[in-house]
Amino acid sequence: MPYPKFSVPGVPDEEVWQLFNTSNYQYYKDKIALLSQSPPVCPFCVIDPKKNKVRWQNDFWRGWVNTMAPSSGQFAQTIFPLRRHIQYLTEVTDEEMANLLPLVRQAEEDLGLKDGVYNVRFGDPAKNAKSVPHLHFNGLYPTGEQKIEITISKSQVDLEKKLPILEGWEMYRQLELAGHPDIAETLPPQVWNLIKDRMKPPENKIS
Numbered sequence: 001m002p003y004p005k006f007s008v009p010g011v012p013d014e015e016v017w018q019l020f021n022t023s024n025y026q027y028y029k030d031k032i033a034l035l036s037q038s039p040p041v042c043p044f045c046v047i048d049p050k051k052n053k054v055r056w057q058n059d060f061w062r063g064w065v066n067t068m069a070p071s072s073g074q075f076a077q078t079i080f081p082l083r084r085h086i087q088y089l090t091e092v093t094d095e096e097m098a099n100l101l102p103l104v105r106q107a108e109e110d111l112g113l114k115d116g117v118y119n120v121r122f123g124d125p126a127k128n129a130k131s132v133p134h135l136h137f138n139g140l141y142p143t144g145e146q147k148i149e150i151t152i153s154k155s156q157v158d159l160e161k162k163l164p165i166l167e168g169w170e171m172y173r174q175l176e177l178a179g180h181p182d183i184a185e186t187l188p189p190q191v192w193n194l195i196k197d198r199m200k201p202p203e204n205k206i207s
């Protein structure tokens, strides 16, 4: 499935797909900062302690509370990346697999959460809407008060709909880089209306 044509100065064309799976401007900007480096930086190989505060770890896995892309209706999301950069679940060794569970137990105990969903996306991002090509387990802990849907895979129509949001974020970013004092007022109203509720991740209920 081809991604719509979109480019960002400094980001290699073959990495642009990652931007289509970002859910807010903050995350979009962080992604660009990583992808503009040469070679592009994987955020789960090189951990930025300001963004991802590792709270649980052993020789095989790390884990933290996701503050970059939490969704509403959840107490929290956790992320457990394998320390090795691989893309497929079937590449995880038996020893690595056995060492994931103790960390998950510890995390649930520390957070006081135990009911939810784990998801793990592997392989081709066009088939699973992932945003980081490094194998990880994602724990979701809903409050139970509202319906929560997870995008498993996007259609061509979804990607085409995301394109004007990315274009809007990029216009905003360029004005921000230029030090513009009032970006919201400067953007065409239809562009600002499209992106204004997608500027920051929603707050986690616990952290």
Ligand SMILES: [Zn+2]
Pocket: 042, 043, 044, 045, 046, 084, 085, 086, 133, 134
């Ligand atoms: Zn990695």
